[in-house]
Amino acid sequence: MTPGSPLHRALRHRSFLIGGALSLLLIVTALVSLVWTPWPVTEIAMARKLQGPSAAHWLGTDHLGRDVLSRIMWGARNSIAVGLVAVTLGMAAGVALGLWAAARRGWADELISRMSDLVFAFPAVLTAILITTVFGPSATNAIIAIGIFNIPVFARVTRGAALSLWGREFIRAGLAIGKGPLRITFDHVLPNITSILIVQATIQFAVAILAEAGLSYLGLGMQPPLPSWGRMLNDAQTYMYDQPSLAIFPGLAIALSVLGLNLLGDGLRDILDPRLKVLRVG
């Protein structure tokens, strides 16, 4: 391994390593929950309700006697699914719009910038509320709301990065040999902005997990009896006087996941290119 190579730098970068480990833990937990949880996630047993951590229930039981660890593991799956789909949707639409704005300039650019302002003027929670009012609360509608919020984030980052490329010589050379704007976008612009997109996607994943937690806390996300971290905290509020641990573990799961992804994103930026301009909203 050559000193100074990206891999070498990655293995010496503390926040990349910590963030990577926490993100890996999140993903592994979610994958394990697909095949195994200590207890069935929706099994109600009033006889053992509101227990603290024990050998049988490592993180205790909730007000219906359900195993908290199992529900947190299932919640990891929910958070990842919502985050992944929402960020992918937002990125697909946002990158396309941003590339178009940079290639066309003029009215297309202005239109997309104004649309970004419009979405930024609407907090994600409000978008979710509008959608839920009409279609009812569900995990799908939470995904749509968070996805819509992600579009202008990616559009702005892509546009900014692409615009600075369009003035460069290798692109002018491409134009000179007769390549069209579409070819140039795919041959030269897109490959040169992948670093910033990877970093931004990691950060947005963290933002999406936080947003999903907030929406499901309000009852606008995954519907019971299936668990989500935010919903677990909402339930905990009623019973935390009797069993404080209920209010601790789901929050810790959210915080560690978001921390892990943020550290990973910061680490990736340092390793790929410390000058990348990452957008932080949310």
Next chain:
Amino acid sequence: MLEFMLRRLFAALFTLVAASLVVFAVLEVLPGDPALVMLGMEAQPDTLAALRKELGLDQPLWVRYFAWIGDMATFDLGRSHAYKTDVATMLLNRLDVTLPLAVLAVSFAVCLGLPLGIMAAANHGKAGDYGVMMFSQAGIAVPNFWIGLLLVLVLSLGLRWFPAGGFPGWDKDFWGSLHALVLPVIALGLPEAAILARIARSAMLDTMREDYVRTARAKGVPERGVLFGHVLRNALIPIITIVGLFFAFQVGGAIIIESVFYLPGLGQLIYQSINNRDLVVIKDVVILLTVMVLAINLAIDMVYALIDPRPKIKA
């Protein structure tokens, strides 16, 4: 300068019109029959017909849209279907809670985050810097409603220093009301302080590399003067941007935090209006909030123009 402001004003108006069309489309056109949404599937036909008439649903779409805009422009916000009261009065009452909450939370974030960011930049690479960065990473990762729950758990249920929720009202009990806002303000402001510390630190570090800072040091300006007179002043732009954004965040934040602490504010009103399917209230509140966010953005643009020491560049 005037042209720049006019352009921004025009852009804000465009955004507002677009937002009103989106809200109108989502709440009035998409559901098909708003009266059915509000009353539910098992509503009596004559009640439905009465509400349709009350809402003016027998009119064509464009008449309804312009009637709504006209009403908004004259502050005639209509009557809430669920609460049977005037929406405008209700909003004003709710702002009594949400406005102080938002202003106090942002002030808290600035008073905590800005000094931390300055301290971190002044001690770049030393222990103080790492401490602030760790606080910042943790603060950004922790959801505000979880901070709220933990505060209630420890300071309300445990130590009984603060009420766990509720709001007595400013006229009835001023100090009690202020007391009731302490924990919500901390819960809302702490993550923002973390974000601000981070932004302030990196803005200061960027400015410190500038030639004029080196020049100031070289000509013997004391370190304190360099830090506050030259670095902070030029680092203010990103700091003010983020503080302005915080006010917009308060809207989303208030919905959640007011739920945690059972505060009768604007956020709770929105939340309850969804459960009541009160489209009249939701429509007006969403537009009102959009106007507030846009107004703040415009104000930030004005502040930029005032404080930016560099020559003006066309927008």
